[in-house]
Amino acid sequence: MRIARLGLTLLWSFHAAATILQNGQVREDPYPGEARRITLDDSWRSYDAHVKEISYKGRWDSQHVSWWSAPGIKVEFSGTQLAVSFGKSTSDGVLVAYRVGSLDWQFSNVTADATYQFVGPELELDEDLVKEHKVFEMRVQIAGVSVASDASLQVPTKFNKKVEIIGGSLAAGQFATYETISSWGYLFAAGLGNAEHTLTAYPGACLVDLRCYGGSAHGMTWYWNRASDPGSRAREFFGDKPEKFDNSAEQPADLVVIQMGGNDHRHPNEIPGDEFYHAYVDLIEDIHRTWPHAVVLIVSQWGQWVKEGLSYVPTQVYEEETKNVHDHFRDRGFVYYFDTKGILQHNDINPKNHPTDVGHLKLASHLLQWTRLVLRWELQPMGEVQHGTLYWNDQQEY
Structure with missing residues (x-):
């Protein structure tokens, strides 16, 4: 597994040589969509990374480098071809995800300081679509976007609503088939169909502001206001002084979903419950000061499944403390509690204590x-889940 450095997060941190099993068999084409490396010439019109026509999704720093889970870009383009140039901070051979419109996600290995063509004649667009602007979406650090010399980019339309997901490895999709694209955080936010979304999530992140697993000296209460994540790659680049991130300068979130506690609870961190409680209150207060109209949803954190007699019984992490956080804000009316009990079974959790794809x-x-x-949001189209990836059963007998 190749770990992406700087420009990419865990969504694209695996190498295309990884094996994906499907119905007990190796998936023949686990990463469809390998792009073609090209050299730009006069037949292309290029836009650099700073233009308004490129809409950045998720958290990006001032150098257009992304760190957290599922960052990306969205552009609208005319014509029949599109290429993306990648910056010097991109990891060699890293896998990126991309798609056109609402078609299935495609995957391609790319490298630093190189340009790859992702859209070409093979897309087989009909005559009307050739003339129209089409949406291209990618999750990656870039240096620029290019289209045919007689085509153009257009500023893509933004949704009025926005969702922010805050969490650790569960929200980031660690160990899931397509990592963040398979995570409950991405599936929920993208599945709404009518909302912008940002996943401020990273495996191993603690909520409490202290050294977690001997790594970063800070937790999510501090990192929520930083452009880069708590990972070792970011610390190698920034040390203990990552670039600050101004949440108030972003589109305000209408809904903030938080699931944390697994890393705080786990050895060797073992954060006392009262410290966890106060950190949770501090984070929500910070969010409320920044986005005073946002609804905050606390998602309970499961622990281990324990075998009792002939059944498995789930445990929860910081259950009392998390409920107390909800009680603390109850009279103010903007914090809700979502209990995960009864949704997942023991076989929805893999041996690493993370959800399987089905669990997500x-x-x-x-x-x-x-x-x-509860919020009376209209889902479009009616709450699409696992959107944009191909899953199928290719066995006729069991």
Whole structure:
């Protein structure tokens, strides 16, 4: 597994040589969509990374380098071809995800200081679509975007609503098939169909502001106001002084979903419950000061499944403390509590104590329906889950 450096996060941190099993068999084409490396010439019109026509999704620093889970870009383009140039901070051979419109996600290895063509004649666009502007979406650090010399980019339309997901490895999709694209955080936010979304999530992140696993000296209460994540790659680049991130300068979130506690609870961190409680209150207060109209949803954090007799019983991490956080804000009316008990079963959790792809789907689906029923958000199209990836059963007999 190749770890992406600087420009890419865990969504694209695996190398295309990784094996994906499907129905007990090796998936024949686990990463469809290998792009072609090209050299730009006069037949291309190029836009650098600073133009308004490139819409950045998720957290990016001032140098257009992305760190957290599922950062990306979205552009609208005319014509039949599109290429992306990658910056010097891109890891060699890293895998990126991309798609056109709402078609399935495609995957391609790319490298630093290089340009790759992702859209060409093979897309087989009909005559009307050739003339129209089409949406191209990618999750990666870039140096620029190019289209045919007689075509152009256009500023893509933004949704009015926005969702922010804050968490650790569970929200980031660690160990899932397509990592962040398979995570409950991405599946929920993208599944809404009508909201911008940012995943401020990173495996190993603690909520409490102290050294977690002997790595970063800070937790999410501090990193929520930073452009880069707590990972070792970012610390190698920035040391203990990462670039600050002004959340108030971004589109305000309408809904903030938080699931944290697994890393705080786990050895060797073992944060006392009262410290965890106060850190949770501090984070929510910070969010509320920044986005006073946002709803905050606390998602409970499961622990281990324990075998009792002939059944498995789930445990929860910081259950009492998390409920107390909700009680602390109850009278103010903007904080809700979402109990994950009963949604996942022991076989929805892999041996690393992270959700399987099915586990992520279950949690995302329940969160979508919570948003529809409690917040009265209209889902478009009716809460699409696992959107944009191909899953199929290719065995006729069992």
